[in-house]
Amino acid sequence: MKKTMKRTKWWLPALILLTAFQLISMAQVVFNDDGSLSMECLIFFGAYLAVEWVYFIAMSIARKRADPALEMIAFFLTGIGLVTVAGANKDLVKTQFVADMLGIFCFVALLWLISNVDRAMVMRTPMAVAAIGLLVLTLILAHNIKGAFNWLSIGGMSIQPSEFVKVAFVFVGAATLDKLQTTRSLTKYIIFCVVCVALLFLMRDLGAALIFFFTFIVLAFMRSGDFRTIVLLCVGAAMAAGLVVLIRSDFVMARFATYRHVWDDMYGKGYQQTRVLIYSVSGGLLGVGIGDGKLKEVPAATEDLVFGMICEEWGIIMGILVILCIMFIAFHSIRCASGSRSAFYAISGIAAGCLLLFQTGLNVFGVTDLLPLTGVTLPFISRGGSSAICCWALIAFIKAADNRTWIGSKYYLDSDS
Numbered sequence: 001m002k003k004t005m006k007r008t009k010w011w012l013p014a015l016i017l018l019t020a021f022q023l024i025s026m027a028q029v030v031f032n033d034d035g036s037l038s039m040e041c042l043i044f045f046g047a048y049l050a051v052e053w054v055y056f057i058a059m060s061i062a063r064k065r066a067d068p069a070l071e072m073i074a075f076f077l078t079g080i081g082l083v084t085v086a087g088a089n090k091d092l093v094k095t096q097f098v099a100d101m102l103g104i105f106c107f108v109a110l111l112w113l114i115s116n117v118d119r120a121m122v123m124r125t126p127m128a129v130a131a132i133g134l135l136v137l138t139l140i141l142a143h144n145i146k147g148a149f150n151w152l153s154i155g156g157m158s159i160q161p162s163e164f165v166k167v168a169f170v171f172v173g174a175a176t177l178d179k180l181q182t183t184r185s186l187t188k189y190i191i192f193c194v195v196c197v198a199l200l201f202l203m204r205d206l207g208a209a210l211i212f213f214f215t216f217i218v219l220a221f222m223r224s225g226d227f228r229t230i231v232l233l234c235v236g237a238a239m240a241a242g243l244v245v246l247i248r249s250d251f252v253m254a255r256f257a258t259y260r261h262v263w264d265d266m267y268g269k270g271y272q273q274t275r276v277l278i279y280s281v282s283g284g285l286l287g288v289g290i291g292d293g294k295l296k297e298v299p300a301a302t303e304d305l306v307f308g309m310i311c312e313e314w315g316i317i318m319g320i321l322v323i324l325c326i327m328f329i330a331f332h333s334i335r336c337a338s339g340s341r342s343a344f345y346a347i348s349g350i351a352a353g354c355l356l357l358f359q360t361g362l363n364v365f366g367v368t369d370l371l372p373l374t375g376v377t378l379p380f381i382s383r384g385g386s387s388a389i390c391c392w393a394l395i396a397f398i399k400a401a402d403n404r405t406w407i408g409s410k411y412y413l414d415s416d417s
Contacts, residue, residue: 011056011060011068011072012060014068014072015052015053015056015072018052018072018075018076018079019049019052019053021076022045022049022079022083023049025079025080025083025290026041026045026083026086028083028087028289028290028291029041029083029086029087029090029290029291030042030045030086032090038090040090040093040094041086041090041093044082044093044094044097045082045083045086047097048079048082048097048100051101051104052075052079055071055075055104056068056071056072059071066402066404066405067402067404067405069328069332070329070332070395070398070399070402071395071399073325073328073329074107074329074380074391074392074395076325077322077325077326077379077380077381078100078103078380078381078388078392080310080314080318080322080380080381081096081100081306081380081381081382081383081388082096082097082100083290084290084302084306084309084310084313084314084381085302085383086291087290087291087292087293087296087313088291088296088301088302088309089296089302092302092383095385096383096385096388098385099384099385099388099389100388100392102385102388102389103388103389103390103391103392103393104392106389106392106393106396107392107393107395107396107399108396110167110393110396110397111396111399111400111405114171114344114345114348114396114397114400115400117342117344117345120171120175120344121175121344123171123175124171124172124175124176127168127171127172127175128168128172128192130168131164131165131168131169131172131192131196132192132195132196132199134161134164134165135161135162135165135196135199135200135203136199137152137161138150138151138152138161138162138203139199139202139203142203149202149203149204149205150162150200150203150204150205150208157385159385159386160384160386160387161386162200162203162205162208163384163386163387163389163390164386164389164390165196166208166211166212166215166355166390166394167390167393167394169193169196169212169215169216170215170219170348170351170352170355170394170397171348171397172189172192173189173193173215173216173219173347173348173351174219174344174345174347174348174351174397175344175348176188176189177189177219177222177343177347193212193216196212197209197212197213197216200212205375206374206375207362207366207374207375207376208376210358210362210374211355211358211359211362211376214354214355214358215351215354215355215358218350218351218354218355219347219351222346222347222350222351258270258273258373259369259371259372259373260369262274262277262369271298272298272299272300272304272305272367272373273367273368273369273373275294275295275298275305275308276295276298276305276307276308276367276368277308277368277369279293279294279295279308279311279312280295280307280308280311280312280316280319280368281311282294282312283311283312283313283314283315283316284315284316285315285316285317286315286317287311287312287313287314287315287318288312288313289313290313290314291313292313293309293312293313294312295308295309295312295313296309302382302383303377303382303383303384304363304366304367304373304375304376304377304382305367306377306378306381306382306383307319307322307363307364307367307368307378307381308367310322310381322378322381323360323364326356326357326360326379327357329353329356329357329395329398330353330354330356330357331353332353332398333349333350333352333353333354333397333398333401334350334353336349336398336401336402336403337349337350337401339402339403340400340401340402340403341403345397345400345401346401348397348400348401349397349398349400349401349402350401351397352394352395352397352398353398355394356379356391356394356395359376359377359378359379360378360379362374362376363376363377363378363382364378379391380392
């Protein structure tokens, strides 16, 4: 006897509330300093809301019983990021809007690509080769920006290839471990992981290297379920890290130079973090108002330090809500994995959710000096096209892990039939 799943009915009231919140937020930044209306902000905000509504209406028609909670959270966070960028610099709204739209497109495209497990498996090797090739190309062609060699300039645009490789890392790992038949297959994947992390260290992208390693730990545990294996991997990583410190001591020690001592050099290397701590607290529970903060004048405010801007301008309550949203995505991935139709979806979904959560932790704890500052972005909110595309692509794995996504399609697996 088939189990009948109830149609999701709450999405429309939730979308109306989300839109109302976004309209109130956007209204605070659509005016220029001279009081005139910013037509550029008005157009792109309107387009963002239109895309949001079109997506959910289309989803409700095509996938009537699919759970829209994941996308609702993603649109909520992305909207906060877009408005925060507008409050800091209206000239950047167009670029960020385009990046967000590319991210949504990649979400839909990747969801279609992995809808067929066999098709996903075929893409495993090309994806791995492309990922390593992209990192090698970056290492060769990238220029030193903020002490790291992780940016490529193409046609006047800057991209961060390591963000795209995160998607490939999850994809290749899940595909390999799902179809793991021989020790040789596992060896190839371990080599792939080691090469990726090593290249990131050579590019001095310590934050990305840590994220990749943590994701590898999650993937390994998902496959083995053995804590002893994880402990051995961590010990091996610690030994490798020690070797890196010996070889690249200047680079590594620079990252730790001001850790827990930012107030000793508050006008030098500790300038950014001390300003985050000062202005975040000054915002209080409800914030000073979008666009009215002082942190936006600090370098990288809308990128690495955007969590501080959220706390200052939107309030500490909003800062906590942002963290809770990312935590929800991670726990949602675990819940979806328990009923997914393939180990590939379960592994990739949990890996993607944990990656986003770990990256959020590195960002938030880094800017508040609880961890060394690594320069990673805050998912969905930080300004940057590469980051936006990566985050939206990653939640495609989580969406695919939810069996309700496929109700009404040939890919749906009814476990009770």
